[in-house]
Amino acid sequence: xxRKKDPSPLTYASxxxxxxxxxxxxxxxxxxxxxxxxxxxxxxxxxFAGLFRLDYNEALFKRNxxxxxxxxxxxxxxxxxxxxxxxxxxxxxxxxxVAMNVNDLVVQGAEPLLFLDYIACHKVVPEQLEQxxxxxxxxxxxxxxxLLGGETAEMSSxxxxxxxxxxxxxxxxxxxxxATDPERVEPGDVILGLESDxxxxxxxxxxxxxxxxxGVGLDENVAALDPDRTVGECFLTPTRLYAPSVVRVxxxxxxxxxxxxxxxxxxxxxxxxxxxxxxxxxxxKVRLDAWETPRAFDWIQQEGNVDIEExxxxxxxxxxxxxxVRPSFASSITDQLTRAxxxxxTIGEVVKSKGAGGSVLNG
Amino acid sequence: xxRKKDPSPLTYASxxxxxxxxxxxxxxxxxxxxxxxxxxxxxxxxxFAGLFRLDYNEALFKRNxxxxxxxxxxxxxxxxxxxxxxxxxxxxxxxxxVAMNVNDLVVQGAEPLLFLDYIACHKVVPEQLEQxxxxxxxxxxxxxxxLLGGETAEMSSxxxxxxxxxxxxxxxxxxxxxATDPERVEPGDVILGLESDxxxxxxxxxxxxxxxxxGVGLDENVAALDPDRTVGECFLTPTRLYAPSVVRVxxxxxxxxxxxxxxxxxxxxxxxxxxxxxxxxxxxKVRLDAWETPRAFDWIQQEGNVDIEExxxxxxxxxxxxxxVRPSFASSITDQLTRAxxxxxTIGEVVKSKGAGGSVLNG
Numbered sequence: 001x002x003r004k005k006d007p008s009p010l011t012y013a014s015x016x017x018x019x020x021x022x023x024x025x026x027x028x029x030x031x032x033x034x035x036x037x038x039x040x041x042x043x044x045x046x047x048f049a050g051l052f053r054l055d056y057n058e059a060l061f062k063r064n065x066x067x068x069x070x071x072x073x074x075x076x077x078x079x080x081x082x083x084x085x086x087x088x089x090x091x092x093x094x095x096x097x098v099a100m101n102v103n104d105l106v107v108q109g110a111e112p113l114l115f116l117d118y119i120a121c122h123k124v125v126p127e128q129l130e131q132x133x134x135x136x137x138x139x140x141x142x143x144x145x146x147l148l149g150g151e152t153a154e155m156s157s158x159x160x161x162x163x164x165x166x167x168x169x170x171x172x173x174x175x176x177x178x179a180t181d182p183e184r185v186e187p188g189d190v191i192l193g194l195e196s197d198x199x200x201x202x203x204x205x206x207x208x209x210x211x212x213x214x215g216v217g218l219d220e221n222v223a224a225l226d227p228d229r230t231v232g233e234c235f236l237t238p239t240r241l242y243a244p245s246v247v248r249v250x251x252x253x254x255x256x257x258x259x260x261x262x263x264x265x266x267x268x269x270x271x272x273x274x275x276x277x278x279x280x281x282x283x284x285k286v287r288l289d290a291w292e293t294p295r296a297f298d299w300i301q302q303e304g305n306v307d308i309e310e311x312x313x314x315x316x317x318x319x320x321x322x323x324x325v326r327p328s329f330a331s332s333i334t335d336q337l338t339r340a341x342x343x344x345x346t347i348g349e350v351v352k353s354k355g356a357g358g359s360v361l362n363g
Numbered sequence: 364x365x366r367k368k369d370p371s372p373l374t375y376a377s378x379x380x381x382x383x384x385x386x387x388x389x390x391x392x393x394x395x396x397x398x399x400x401x402x403x404x405x406x407x408x409x410x411f412a413g414l415f416r417l418d419y420n421e422a423l424f425k426r427n428x429x430x431x432x433x434x435x436x437x438x439x440x441x442x443x444x445x446x447x448x449x450x451x452x453x454x455x456x457x458x459x460x461v462a463m464n465v466n467d468l469v470v471q472g473a474e475p476l477l478f479l480d481y482i483a484c485h486k487v488v489p490e491q492l493e494q495x496x497x498x499x500x501x502x503x504x505x506x507x508x509x510l511l512g513g514e515t516a517e518m519s520s521x522x523x524x525x526x527x528x529x530x531x532x533x534x535x536x537x538x539x540x541x542a543t544d545p546e547r548v549e550p551g552d553v554i555l556g557l558e559s560d561x562x563x564x565x566x567x568x569x570x571x572x573x574x575x576x577x578g579v580g581l582d583e584n585v586a587a588l589d590p591d592r593t594v595g596e597c598f599l600t601p602t603r604l605y606a607p608s609v610v611r612v613x614x615x616x617x618x619x620x621x622x623x624x625x626x627x628x629x630x631x632x633x634x635x636x637x638x639x640x641x642x643x644x645x646x647x648k649v650r651l652d653a654w655e656t657p658r659a660f661d662w663i664q665q666e667g668n669v670d671i672e673e674x675x676x677x678x679x680x681x682x683x684x685x686x687x688v689r690p691s692f693a694s695s696i697t698d699q700l701t702r703a704x705x706x707x708x709t710i711g712e713v714v715k716s717k718g719a720g721g722s723v724l725n726g
Contacts (some may be wrong), residue, residue, distance in 0.1 A: 150437050
């Protein structure tokens, strides 16, 4: 005997997916994407994937590759997105997304070529998502990177009302002989530390707990943290885009390999990330007093009663990117980075290891 | 006056992020990734991004490109993941993830090169995530695609306990002169329809509503749906990977351009997706009785009282991929696809439009 049926027809819209809103959003972001295309993107309206010319044979592109190596990575912004949601501020989290990816790319010596984003949400709110894509687009343009495509997934059964998650994917290219190689790092090389713009996009699960324990609102001003900005503004400050200034330095030394290693300081801190640039037999000696720890980190440590070693393992503590360079070029590279807007500190040097090597020591 | 503080120290682990479990998972999946590398991936342990050689100059790679165009796309599996969660079955959803992306890539004429995944979850359960990556890795190998990297984000404040979301990114390459171009499609071209393996990965928000309304359990057998498999098994069947057989056909015709257009049938159905391959002035005439609609779609329609037009707009209805080919090659291409394991139907043809064109008509 058949069950009694609910006779009202089901539609895709009634199951929580609005194709119309999705289309409206897609139209709104066309302009933001186009502004990043440059001459290398082949316009492919209605296409199933984005097209990007490598074009080795054309004079149009000055930087040709003999042995091109594609460099690819993916990253999200972690629970920093929760801050954007709680503050309802959407124009900067896209910068974080691009920065987390392209900063990883340039560590390998690559120049970023293209970027794609994945946005998952409870419900498509075109005005809100457009702000996210605008941030992505602006950051892409700063890095000369094409925002080639993206996917927006409306998943009301997976994300709570108002919730959004972001993931990004970046592709770059490097000439094989110029790709970063830990074998090139040598004792005597100088470690330059580039200042961060705050907490960037790592450790936010801990940041949320600390804010909660401190009992402060995101819209409050807390003198010990930042007298000029609210708690929310302070922690929503976007991740610094190191790619433009780093790529500029790499291009400047077309033949000489004066940059021997790099590190983007993300989860794991300076300790774990700088170690990734070191081969066996060498260590990095870093002077932790070579720069001033920004007060946001002091505030987190005090309010959360967080152990200092835990702090250094979770956060960038003020240095967001490292370049390991030949000693005779350290001052000239520092000058170039400074002119490009970076705040640079000589934070240490590479030494012959007394043990197995590959470690970052306090020195 | 200072507030009274909770003196217990906060750690990253106490905020819901387990670096140890993350590392354990990363080690577990190394083998699955390595199996996809082939000779083009440059092993880069500890690196910040994956490295993939294009290597135009080496004899090692037979298929060199004069004007290489990079083709990139991103997609997720939508709320199909909810089925994997509810059934606690993890070994096939990774196949869906790869298929949704590489099937889009090959529409542009590209051969897939590399893939990256983004997995976001409430809590890292290494054994579970390993099953997902194993599926991704197996699908990548079927498509001769390197699983170059991925990101696992543990976000307990964003995802409910047990929840997981997946996104994928695929990169391919195509010789510029051989990239799919809607200008090449001409009246008289034959439309081949490749059978789907079920609902694939679109429309699952509606599928969930229908299952709910039908009041059947995922572990039940429903004769009208599928006598041999449970409801859950039926709808969890992975998205068909068309890439291997399609790439084989494209390679077979190295000089002649006999495949003039393609479409991966996803959200929007045959109607909207096939239309993306059509230029102005031409239409596609499709005989909807040229293949049998699988009974899963009939069941959804009946149980959900879903309008037939809505069904055709949301689901693939049995045809998951289309190739538009020159008429004199239709039979030979059908043979090749059949030998490669596809079930192929001649479902229609391209005609001169009586209106503006670009439409799919019932014929």
